[in-house]
Amino acid sequence: MVTNTAAGTPPAASPIVYELAGITKSYAGQRLTALERVDFVLRKGTFASVIGSSGCGKSTLLKIMAGLIPPSGGRATLDGTPVTGPRADIGMMFQQATLLPWLTTLQNVLLPIEVRDGKAAAREARPRAMTLLQTVGLKGFEASYPDQLSGGMAQRAAICRMLVSEPVVFLLDEPFSALDEITRDFMNMELQRLCAAWEATAFLVTHSINEAVLLSDVVYVMAARPGRIAEIVPIDLPRPRTLDMVNSPEFGAYVRRIRERLDTGAFK
Numbered sequence: 001m002v003t004n005t006a007a008g009t010p011p012a013a014s015p016i017v018y019e020l021a022g023i024t025k026s027y028a029g030q031r032l033t034a035l036e037r038v039d040f041v042l043r044k045g046t047f048a049s050v051i052g053s054s055g056c057g058k059s060t061l062l063k064i065m066a067g068l069i070p071p072s073g074g075r076a077t078l079d080g081t082p083v084t085g086p087r088a089d090i091g092m093m094f095q096q097a098t099l100l101p102w103l104t105t106l107q108n109v110l111l112p113i114e115v116r117d118g119k120a121a122a123r124e125a126r127p128r129a130m131t132l133l134q135t136v137g138l139k140g141f142e143a144s145y146p147d148q149l150s151g152g153m154a155q156r157a158a159i160c161r162m163l164v165s166e167p168v169v170f171l172l173d174e175p176f177s178a179l180d181e182i183t184r185d186f187m188n189m190e191l192q193r194l195c196a197a198w199e200a201t202a203f204l205v206t207h208s209i210n211e212a213v214l215l216s217d218v219v220y221v222m223a224a225r226p227g228r229i230a231e232i233v234p235i236d237l238p239r240p241r242t243l244d245m246v247n248s249p250e251f252g253a254y255v256r257r258i259r260e261r262l263d264t265g266a267f268k
């Protein structure tokens with residue numbers, strides 16, 4: 001049973017934020033079914049990850065959850081309403097920070113608000129953006145341009161850009177995989193801290209078993225062709241998680257279990 005969550009509350013007691021029911025996806029012109037009957041829920045304040053081999057359908061799943069592509073069948077529901085397109089209450093982070101090079105860090109953080117609600121709304125959100133930048137250690141870099149930031153700093157700015165709209169759910173597509181290992185470890189701990197502070201509901205796509213176990217309350221192991229959830233692994237490790245936990249026997253047991261499932265299921 002899972003007893004620890006990013007926010008410190010038992011997931012069984014927390015309400016459902018996001019629900020996927022019978023999601024299938026076939027791409028036009030392809031005989032291959034990318035996803036077949038994927039069902040799960042994300043509960044308030046919990047961190048879930050999906051892990052699977054290349055091509056098993058993780059990105060397809062995340063794009064459907066973000067409303068970027070429609071499913072062929074089934075339903076995605078956020079906060080009780082069907083997800084039929086991109087929405088302000090869905091926050092996303094990608095492998096690349098994708099900051100616009102001609103805007104300052106602060107302007108980049110405010111961009112989603114400016115695009116959606118206009119310049120006045122962006123001006124109003126300025127103090128919130130400044131506080132967010134301070135929270136992630138970017139105070140003093142508000143006026144810097146993206147080429148003056150390191151990879152880790154750029155991703156911290158991208159975190160602020162995701163948070164500024166105060167989303168209900170965070171969808172994270174390997175956000176730190178382009179960073180060096182030391183920065184990545186640090187960013188994962190930062191992410192954990194922010195998720196706890198926000199009581200965030202988060203969903204991470206990753207290729208790293210260690211990262212999935214370290215951050216998650218539950219790991220969904222995907223198998224390929226057709227993409228489906230092969231196993232649900234609740235991670236019952238105490239929070240806050242620390243990097244030295246990866247050396248514990250409990251951590252190792254979770255990693256082995258997931259790896260075995262990937263070995264036996266992912267390439268069938």
Ligand SMILES: Nc1ncnc2c1ncn2[C@@H]1O[C@H](COP(=O)(O)OP(=O)(O)OP(=O)(O)O)[C@@H](O)[C@H]1O
Pocket residue numbers: 027028030032034052053054055056057058059060061
């Ligand atoms: N736009 C598309 N048109 C046709 N087929 C697609 C399209 N996008 C993905 N696919 C196919 O759907 C399957 C799942 O792809 P997807 O990108 O979701 O996998 P993934 O698990 O995210 O892979 P990776 O880990 O390599 O990023 C693959 O067989 C892929 O070839």
